[in-house]
Amino acid sequence: MPGSRFWIVLKEELGRLAEILIAVLVGFVIAGILMWLGGYDPIAAYIAMFEFSFSDPYYLATTLSFAAPIMLTAITFAVGVRAGLFNIGAEGQLYMGALGAVIVASWALPGPLYLPLAIIVGSLMGAVWGLAAGLLKVYREVNEVVSTIMLNWIAFWVVEYARVYIYPNPIDASKTISMPPAGRLPILIKGTELSASLIVSLVFVGIAFYLLWYMVLGYEIRATGLNPSAARYGGINPKKAMLWAFIIGGIASGLAGVCEIAGRPPSYAITTGLSNLMGLGFDGITVSLLGANHPFGIIPAAIFIGALYSGARGMQIVTGVPLEMVKAVQGIIIIALAVPGIIRLIRSKIRRGGVKVV
Amino acid sequence: MNDIIVQMKNIVKVYPDGTVALRGVDLEVRRGEIHGLLGENGAGKTTLMKILSGLLRPTSGEIYIAGKRVHFKSASEALKHGIGMVHQHLALVPAFTAYENIILGLPSREASRKKIEKLMEETGLKVPLDALVEDLPFGVRQRIEIIKMLYRNVDILILDEPTTNLTPIETRELFHTLKELKKRGKTIIFITHKLREVLEVTDRITVLRRGRVVGRTETAKATPEMLAKMMVGREVVMKIEKKPAKPGEPVLIVKDLWVKNDLGEWAVKGLSFAVYSGEIFGIAGVEGNGQTELVEAITGLRRVEKGQVILMGKDVTNKSPGELYRLGLSHIPEDRHKLGLVLDMTVSENSILGIHRLKKFLGSLLNLKWGVIDRHARDIIERFEIVAPGTKAPARSLSGGNQQKLVVGRELSKSPRVIVAAQPTRGLDVAATEYIRKLLIKMRDEGKAVLLVSADLDEILQLSDRMAVMYEGEFMGIAKPEELTEERIGLMMGGYKMEQISSKTSPQPVESR
Amino acid sequence: MGKVIRGLSSSAYIGIIIIVAIVVGIAAYYAGSMSAPKTVSTTTITQTTTITQTKTITKTVAATPTTTTTTTQTTTPTKTTSPSPTPTVTVPPNAPKKLAVVYDIGGRGDLSFNDMAYLGASKASKDFGLELVEVQSKTEADYLPNLRSLARSGHYTLIVAVGFLMTDAVKQVADEYPNQLFAIIDGYIPDKPNVLSVLFKEHEGSALVGALAGMVAHHYNCSAVGVVLGMEIPVLYKFEAGYYWGIRYGEQVYKQHTGENIKPLNILWTYTGAFNDPAKGKTATEAQLAQGACIVYNVAGATGLGIFEAVEEAAKAKGRDMGPPFAIGVDSDQDWIKPGFILASMEKRVDVGVYKAVERALLYYAGKIKKFGGVMELGLKEGGVAISKIQDLETFLTIAEQAGKKINKTQIIEKIKKMRSEIPQWIWQEVDKLADTLKTNPDVEVMGLKFSQIEKMIPLDANEIKQIRQQLGVPTG
Secondary structure, eight states: OHHHHHHHHHHHHHHHHHHHHHHHHHHHHHHHHHHHHTTOOHHHHHHHHHHHHHSSHHHHHHHHHHHHHHHHHHHHHHHHHHTTOOOOOHHHHHHHHHHHHHHHHTSOOOGGGHHHHHHHHHHHHHHHHHHHHHHHHHHHOOOHHHHHHHHHHHHHHHHHHIIIIISBOSSOTTBBOOOOGGGSOOBSSTTSSOBTHHHHHHHHHHHHHHHHHHBHHHHHHHHHHHOHHHHHHTTOOHHHHHHHHHHHHHHHHHHHHHHHHHSSTTTOSOBGGGTTTTTHHHHHHHHHHHTTTOHHHHHHHHHHHHHHHHHHHHHHHHHOOOHHHHHHHHHHHHHHHHHHHHHHHHHHHHHTTTOOOO | OTTEEEEEEEEEEEOTTSOEEEEEEEEEEETTOEEEEEOOTTSSHHHHHHHHTTSSOOSEEEEEETTEEEOOSSHHHHHHTTEEEEOSSOOOOTTSBHHHHHHTTSOGGGOOHHHHHHHHHHHOOOOOTTSBGGGSOHHHHHHHHHHHHHHTTOSEEEEESTTTTOOHHHHHHHHHHHHHHHHTTOEEEEEESOHHHHHHHOSEEEEEETTEEEEEEEGGGOOHHHHHHHHHOOOOOOOOOOOOOOOOSEEEEEEEEEEEOTTSSEEEEEEEEEEETTOEEEEEOOTTSSHHHHHHHHTTSSOOOEEEEEETTEEOTTOOHHHHHHTTEEEEOSOIIIIIOOTTSBHHHHHTTTTTTSGGGBOTTSBBOHHHHHHHHHHHHHHTTOOOSOTTSBGGGSOHHHHHHHHHHHHHHTOOSEEEEESTTTTOOHHHHHHHHHHHHHHHHTTOEEEEEOSOHHHHHHHOSEEEEEETTEEEEEEOGGGOOHHHHHHHHTTOOHHHHHSSSOOOOOOOO | OTTHHHHHHHHHHHHHHHHHHHHHHHHHHHHHHHHSOHHHHHHHHHHHSOHHHHHHHHHHHHHSGGGOOSOOOOOOOOOOOSOOOOOOOOOOTTSOSEEEEEEOTTOSOSSSHHHHHHHHHHHHHHHHTOEEEEEOOSSGGGHHHHHHHHHHHTOEEEEEEESGGGHHHHHHHHHHOTTSOEEEESOOOTTOTTEEEEEEOHHHHHHHHHHHHHHHHHHTTOSEEEEEESSOOHHHHHHHHHHHHHHHHHHHHHHHHHOOOOOOOEEEEEEOSOSSOHHHHHHHHHHHHHTTEEEEEEESGGGHHHHHHHHHHHHHHTTOSSOSSEEEEEESOOTTTSTTTEEEEEEEOHHHHHHHHHHHHHHHHTTSOSOOOEEEEEOTTTTSEEEOOGGGHHHHHHHHHHTTOOOOHHHHHHHHHHHHHHSOHHHHHHHHHHHHHHHHOTTOEETTEEHHHHHHHOSOOHHHHHHHHHHTTOOOO
């Protein structure tokens, strides 16, 4: 009897695997049809995509450099989901983290101090931004989806303001002050964009894993997310657990922002319209959903999305598919991948008593 | 006979999970009467009426409406035959106005404000049509439901425990309405467990117990004692050996406790009692009379509005569950899925819920020592004979009985001084039930205080050293089980106070506050 | 260890997915290379072979250009008015046979800057027989990998980076690939032998439209003229300075010509902070119109589309189907976008710049010049900047058509001719005269400021532009 139940659970999990595989296939097929309709050869395009993402060390490095920041923003979303939250504030927290790094870059400091201080200030600012949404959620019952979207925009304009008026680069007003060379994360492979930010990301993903599954705080966060009533019954303060989830998420995204400033050549600064930061937070949501909101699922998922981005180059260069089409192809694949995860998330939210009748 | 409007013959209902709810029920309702359907929890009242109103389909049996055989496939088909049911949990849309709720789902040509106003005039059921439902008190909402049914030309109106959430004044108004509707030729079926109400408002009564009809009577010929006996009368149950209790100090004291339910109404009204170490104190009563709120208030999950809870000599009123656990409280919650377990977590993880911050489980990095915890979980599995695929299997993969054993095992592994056990054997098979009951007695014998809250009267009678019967947030009396007859328990569950019953005069219903 | 199980199981799935995806990818790769036309495999081989081999193979590819799968550009044969010579240069045998254009995040379809870069590149590729590859950038993070991916292949005669935003990236990649030639449009990299910086003397063109604006404003008795700019970056200061100087010059000429005693125009300027937000452009323009401006110069990229809209609406509100008020276009000949409401455009001939850069690269390969890198400044003299003429329309209408716009060429040209004829001929002549003057004698002085003085200050910084504004009687902000 109990054995059979166990198998049911296992079957469910296997179903998920099939679900993701089907999503990948569907995404590629639909996007392929789109390209075919646009008069491009989808097979050649996919081959080029693969070539330009994995086929040699340089392309692999590019893929990994794109994967690094979205791993961190994915952690933000994943920790939120583990606490039963739909925290889509990674975008804004990332902006604030980047601003933190730029603030540190603007100080006159002994060289070795830049990086540690940037990491501290940036992740702190990210954490504060996450905490803001958390406090609104816990004390004023503001839905975190609404508050994080708004905070994302507030962060955008705050950082944009700071870029133009407080920390503009005196030589090139299209960006902020750059992180001084002493404060930069070293490039791991010469002649590529891959910096030590990958290591920072992997280490933090490891920390997040340890925290969620091995530390008492992670236990409380997960219990809160899976069953808040039971958590309360178990002497856990669900509000506190949620706040921590927001803070940890904020640190992750803040760190991602710092990495983009300290570890993204060539500008090492916030550029006009935050164009080097935009979208990394939202990509994190996709990565997290794709990686089953688990730190170890997030790593391969981030590499997959990173490959999609760096492979897009190949589609343009080899097959001449224009960027607009490439973006559409990426979008279709990402949506197809995210759909099952989103559906499951919404379903579980409803099951947990979202719908009420008097 | 022509005046029999509803006839149900030999209705059997077996749920897909194997629960037998109805074991061959016959019911006859006459045109234009108020018919009381009386019984305890799980007697099958609601199931029977859901079958009549088309929400459930019987496993076997026949239904005749005005002499004609019917097969309802849905509630709307039953509605076409003039049968409508007002549920205990009303199905109104809170963000809509009363008017919008009444016409909800009707084709627009059938929506007429005038007709509704006329209907309200005629029946005396007045509701503010333009008010939002969420702003209205429960009694008014119920009236909206009734109007909704009448507007759909319902002739047979079924009300499921309609007075549960009503104030006494609202109850009186409802009864007035029912009598008014009866005068207009409507037939009403009134589901309740409250003796006083059934005696007051109905014409005839059918009593159900465990899926069978155990009595039918004209209300005029019925006495509360007779109904109580019918309602509660039990078959022979397994007997559990237990030694006489040796009660010690009072370790859990509740003083004049007032607690509200989720709707903001008083659910516990000034209860006072004490539980002594080495005894089991049972609280019986039909569900929904405030037991859940009482337990939640004692265990720190619900706000105490007034009064005091004293645990081990310390005032713990409105303390958090965590603090209470540290003082030696264990809580076996009534709903293991909602409270007792995190089903998607593993057996190990569930085995430390509530004690996860104990020093022995924590490492220097505030990390959980999974080795120690797994051993702890294995201990529980062994000691409580839990069948589980392993400590790393999700709790969801355990059967219901084993899940409950896991909860009980965990709570007892805390080496508590006071155990609050709410519906500890609900939904369990015979073996698991017996196991857990014996365990509670063992705990008592070890000198722990047990507060047992159960809707299962047998359980209370078997296990308790002292027991109370709860009705509408109050105790109808506290006594030793052996001092009480079935009849007296039934009377108390139906709302009569023990003192009134003891003084051999004809019992008078209490006025609830 | 206890917890890993559940965790690992889900991550293991992802691992499996990736592996499966890779396997499927490889399978598809081989399936594709077997079934796809041969040229596809040729291109893929070239990417894995060494550079020396590559060169020989690419030659064979180029020998059969019609079968390659890369973008084949269809340039309609147009009579460009640009002063590009008929190709005297040919591709030397030692030069790679491809030409790459990398756009910044703005990208193609702007009917302006980037589309003109494409125009020049496609003309060059046709004239010299090079295969054109275009790469757009989704984010700033794409600049480096885009440039590196192209540079490392060794297939490209020249990689043209369009837009100053790519300056840092070009600097870096140029150092890494010293044998690869680069050109950057609008970016300033003066000191690398393999990088050609193509710059434009926007101040010259702006001075012309400024003069036009100054005279036309007085002709219609307006009290103000304005300029709406994008993001505040130093490049735009050149536009500002030239424009203000031109306005005051125009006023001076107007006074001399008519003998009227005129009140100096108020000059309004607004930085919208964006190059791609027409809504902002519209609001800013509406504000300037409300302050009496009747000519608004667009120095804001796509934001400028809002300027045109606001101007058109204002004119139509007064029952006119052409200006005043007018807008002045920028970069490309924008006169056709709202015919009758755009007085003229300050053309920045990016096409000429790109074409000249390609030409120079080929000359370098042929050994005709010793040094490729440095700064190439294109002004009025070189045809790098100009004020739009009726004759230019043909070319730009063709670009628009290629971008998928449905337009009626003759109707547009007629309307613009009509608008131009409303303005006294002498004004147009004075503008042309200024153009000639600036080519030869930049020492013309207005309000004590010689044009050559402005030129000397370039590149301008925030303080210098403030100083220029002050001297020319413009609010300093």
